[in-house]
Amino acid sequence: MPMAESTPAAITNQRAFGLASIFRLGLVYLGLMVVDAFALFLVYAFAADGVWELAITVGLITLMVNVINLRPWLYALRWIAPALALMCLLVVYPIAYTVYVSFTNYGDGNLLTKSQVIKLVSRETYLPEGGKEYAWALYRNEQGALALWLTDEADGDKYYFATTADFAPVAAVAAGADLPETYQGYRRLSRAESLRASGEAQNLSFGPPSAPIGIAGRRIAGEFAQRYIYQEEQDAVLDRATGSIFYPVYATGKDPAGQSYRTGQFVNDAGATLRTGFIANIGIKNYRSFLERDDIRIPLTRIFLWTISFSLLSVLSTFTVGLCFALILQNRRIPFRRAFRTLLIVPWAIPGLISVAVWKGMLNPNLGVVSNLLRAIGLEAPPFFIDPGWAKAGILLINLWLGYPYFMLVCSGALAAIPSDMYEAAEVDGAGWWSKFRDLTLPMLLVAVGPLLIASFTYNFNNFVLIEAFNEGGPPMVESGTLPAGHTDILISYAFRLAFGGGRGADFGLASAITIIIFLMVAAVTLLQYRLTKGWEETSENV
């Protein structure tokens, strides 16, 4: 049913059997084959790594591209296929992933999947009771392989030599004698050398795999055994050193110790946990913490209000100033009109990061030029980076500088489009300057510029670079406790700080939940803008 039913397409379909079109068909098949081979390789590789979500995504995208290119009635989509494929992989998949993460505890302490955690703890070893202990010295051969000289001090200095594959007693050296400089092609390392190699050696296991020997301390090596064993039928991890059993706590599971939920941890009867937790589904806990946790609710409310007022004030100030300049520049008698216009656009043409950085330098309370000038006329330099109010004022000032040229340009264009006979008619009616502006210019202008005002609002809503480059959201907000939040943070920078915040631990789950909120709000505003521009009519009716 969904045919390309317009006449041109129908005509193309009729002549689909020329030699040229067979050639073109061959080209399509060849291209598809190359793409498919490449995609299958990726799917296979991702599946082998156990990254199923990516394998499935790439597989689905490939399937979609194939269907589009092989079904004639999807001809129109063929033109869009490359863009669709790229968007699915790099925009849609990350969005889906973010939605998923927002329902998990993904973050520091819970960075790995459950099977990765099991794999990780399975590598841990311990010295079982009655296991043998040795003093050790490091040897290295020409190929760079390490070996251990082991001394069983409890057994009257019996010597053993362990390579990474073999373990054998040494008979040739008498007990208590100095260790030989070389042995079986291995050279004894000096103290400095073995200190440097000890990191490498600690990750190796020596001797036969059945009875591995590892380094436990600066002097002690021993016959180690695997400490944690995952028992699949019980879905639990047995700690062989203590004999206790650790159960994973899922969102729906119970904490065996009867304590508060510790979702995403392996917990034993005593309430102890394994060192590393796993990524677990925690339902809407991240979203509920917006309301329930004081160290999130208070900062989030303030940040939300500031984000809204920052965006509104930015749009209002840049639009007003830009409109004023555009109105003035309408006067044809202004000398050097073109030069004025060009110079006034300059702030817009500078990369935002650079502009903000320069302003940051200029507003510096101790060294900056603004403070110096103010001091020169006997005023106090405002604490732009310490006081929340001044920081906000500084940000709005910078954003005014950054943003007014855009609206100046836009308004100039829109003003030029208002037919001049309308003004003449208004003048005939005796309208003054103000009533002409209020009743004619502004309404006409808002029709053209209205959608751009909304677009500017959403742009500022997510104006991360300004906030981050000015003061990294500072000054810090006390109420947020250990979580990173600042008085000038907007939602996106707050989420960014929660996810990638320096040093204080990453909480991708919480950050993702905030991201989803931002997305929903911006999407709603965008839809509103789309309706305002009469986009529905435009896409359905026009050419």
Place this chain on the structure above:
Amino acid sequence: MSKAKAPKRRRYRPAENLQLALQTTILAAAVIFALFPIVWVISAALNPSQSMSSQTVIPPLPDRRIITADEPGKLLRIASPDGARVERSAELVLLVEIDGEEKELRAPKNGYVDNIRLEPGESFLAGDDLYDIRSSYLINVDTLLNTERKPFMRWMFNSVVIASVSSIIVVLITAFSAYSFSRFRFAGRRNLLVLILLVQVFPNLLSMVAIFLMLQQIGQHIPFFGLNTAGGLILVYVGGAMGINIWLMKGFFDSVPRDIDESAMVDGANHWQVYWRLIFPLVRPVLVVVGILSFVGIYNEFVLARVLLRDKDSWTLMVGLWQFISATFGQDWGVFAAGAVIGALPSLIIYLSLQDQIVGGLTQGAVKG
């Protein structure tokens, strides 16, 4: 003042002249507000002194020569193991030009060099010769270009390569899609367009975790597109730029009357021919502008680049400049200013020379982002 310029057709009332004077004054004040930061940063770039506090709007006149006790010469570069800044008691190497010949002067680590600081106007002894340290207007640029720890030219090169390749790919791919959305009528077309618009407003800064993990995974099998590579970053930029550009270009394609291609179709042309022979040449100027604008957008982007590029040599210019800001802003102010001025030039030139075309694009719904 403006009377000379005024057309002679009619005489202006005094009120009108007063208004004109007022308006011109406002504009002049606005230009000062607009340009002051720029003048300030250019001045800082040219100021031989490194620190922010000693900066004046007009840099002190430098003496471009270095004067020895017996030979006059010109200072080419101060090189030291530390790069830009010479600490006391570091070994000091001066490259000087004496009688047209480049000469390297070394001052030992201890001894006389302890007594000097590289402040303009001071002197130091190397061997038995007395040197005056003078500096040129371009000393900051020189430091910027010759600091090995901060390979500025390399960053600039990376930025230009990444931005050009990405914007060319973006324009080619989105032009195809825009043609389809503009010329074909198919089921789900409108929904697809709205969907693209909505998906596009998701802040991709925050899907970074997914993008990071994905590139890491891809990089294990196709190193070209991995983390820390230009290929991977280009992939992310291209994917993220699809939506807005499809919308933008659809607008341009819509403005080409449909009669043109319909008559060509009647004459036996297929869509491919119509696209390449008819529509593409018509919209090419617009595509060039869109391409240049996305070049600037990508050139200026730094958030994704900062997370995805770890290695100093693979950084883009903005990531590199960010390091100046976040770390030793006060000390490296002069060098940062030089980098900022040079780094802003491509964007500045493009915007100012294309201002009319940009206004055209803006009123059609494009937003600078």
